[in-house]
Amino acid sequence: MSQLKAVEYSAASPEVKAVYDDIRQTRQVDDVNNFWKYIAQHPPTLARTWDSLKDVMAPGALDPLVKELLYVAVSVTNNCGYCVASHTAAARRAGMTDEMFGELLAVVGMANETNRLAVGYRVPIDPAFE
Amino acid sequence: MSQLKAVEYSAASPEVKAVYDDIRQTRQVDDVNNFWKYIAQHPPTLARTWDSLKDVMAPGALDPLVKELLYVAVSVTNNCGYCVASHTAAARRAGMTDEMFGELLAVVGMANETNRLAVGYRVPIDPAFE
Amino acid sequence: MSQLKAVEYSAASPEVKAVYDDIRQTRQVDDVNNFWKYIAQHPPTLARTWDSLKDVMAPGALDPLVKELLYVAVSVTNNCGYCVASHTAAARRAGMTDEMFGELLAVVGMANETNRLAVGYRVPIDPAFE
């Protein structure tokens, strides 16, 4: 769609610039990713999504690396190419090694396999899990 | 399907019993879950799946709790009821607290949301991620 | 939803009855499944879906059993409980044995696993496949 395009910093409204600035400061990067530049076409979505993501990905009971691994696992399962690329990069910045990545995909693959075996065999939930 | 049924230990073939015994010993449980009893209807699938799962879920570069969290993330994204119930229980046994579970689902929810925003806005992959 | 309910033969309009009669005759059954009774709430959907399904599932280059196996594979991958139950039953009527069912689910499981490995490792398509 020719209508879809990145909103670059120089062309952004003050409202959008403020979000970009917060992303750049929080993540210590010079420029924001395409994801933010594209959703900036709808400023309320940009502001709301960044607020939520900053909260959800902050350190808590789970550390940031684990959260990034979970993000990759969901993105792979959903087959979202952009998301796999960007969150694999984010996970590496957060400390993911090649070996961790290999094990992550092995778990994601097995989970997708056994999910289907559970569905196909119509396995009833064990009383202990209720 | 009346043809689908759990293969209980007492009625299992020696081949199936050997797998059940290995599961019970590895996991230190008295009985195996319904998942194993149902896929035991096709003994090669039982043996192959257990062998793979034992390898994949063993401690490695990622610890067992992180692997269980990843399993829950995939199962939730695939909407597999049995898998969510059984792997949430497994994650709790591996040390997942209520707070960790809350953060896990928050990440899974956000990842599913932003995956769709990336697809809907047709965001091109940043050169830095290639 | 109290608004959702099966449209039984006795209460059906002539238009719906005609579709039910064709299903009963084509499949040689006394009554139609719940699937048809529920979508009959929107008669154009009932008529169009049955027409399409009768065409698509008829013997052709692929025989009816293979078509039913494919239907189960999709239904398991989509985690549709009703669909897995009804099409597993249909596949058995078309000749699927326990051994065939076991192999079917093994293939479906492996395909779901390797699909995710291909996505996670971002495997480029081999020139020979283009």
Place this chain on the structure above:
Amino acid sequence: MSQLKAVEYSAASPEVKAVYDDIRQTRQVDDVNNFWKYIAQHPPTLARTWDSLKDVMAPGALDPLVKELLYVAVSVTNNCGYCVASHTAAARRAGMTDEMFGELLAVVGMANETNRLAVGYRVPIDPAFE
């Protein structure tokens, strides 16, 4: 696959040409999209799919713009790149503005997030919804 290719009008069989002509007349376009040219490799699928789509997308209780918005919502959720591109274009032709598109994706994103929260927390259906 070298075997896969668009069936252009000039090379089409009379049966395929008739469908192309109906698409061109119904939609008031000079040429049909790649979607139709590719599925034309299996003429019965071309004819059946066009017949169904023409019926389903015609004005009814829901107007054509709403139907196109729904099509985009499903295509985004399924992560179908071609479908997102073609139906976003179709929705714009039917009157979708930038603001409507922004709100559409915001709803689709939130629905995908809350769907997973409902699954992960294993929320039982309220009696009022049964």
Place this chain on the structure above:
Amino acid sequence: MSQLKAVEYSAASPEVKAVYDDIRQTRQVDDVNNFWKYIAQHPPTLARTWDSLKDVMAPGALDPLVKELLYVAVSVTNNCGYCVASHTAAARRAGMTDEMFGELLAVVGMANETNRLAVGYRVPIDPAFE
């Protein structure tokens, strides 16, 4: 999981009660749905999700009925039982008739079918859609 349970109003913390009160007032209902009671186990998720949902579902360029139809379309495509039940009810309250519901599901069904035809035939994006 015995750990999962609804947080009823009487047992809720002041923070959770405030969200419940806002939902009740905004929606003019006596009690909140199970969805809110279950995610209330993680108060930050409750507060953030309600804030986002209230914004996203408010009247805007798209009216509330259209937004509820989109929510149902996504929930059906994701096969989320709770979500289909609750949002079908919400859509009916917003004015969805039986005829509109029938057409909605017809579009959702066709979109899921044609999405797969586009993927299976590997249809390239038309230049006009780029």
Place this chain on the structure above:
Amino acid sequence: MSQLKAVEYSAASPEVKAVYDDIRQTRQVDDVNNFWKYIAQHPPTLARTWDSLKDVMAPGALDPLVKELLYVAVSVTNNCGYCVASHTAAARRAGMTDEMFGELLAVVGMANETNRLAVGYRVPIDPAFE
């Protein structure tokens, strides 16, 4: 990710070379596909996946062509571009004709459509299917 790359035969470890040799001999090909070269970055995943796939895809109660058709059906439903391309090619080598491919996609499309109708209408499982 610059970290992701194919492991070519000449640069492979003896462990990886042994798997490549087995694939080449089993499939009677000169070189392995990109899928294997990419997952070879995690040798245990390469070895385990090949062992499983060789077992699962071997002739049994279902013949290899049927198994390849099932693989395509799952890959299309999951929208995995690489998987659709590689398994469509594999199915053609196993004997799939254009007509069979056309019918395969027609079934996959219809199954995805009716799966959603069953979910949207919340069809209860017929007692006969339990």
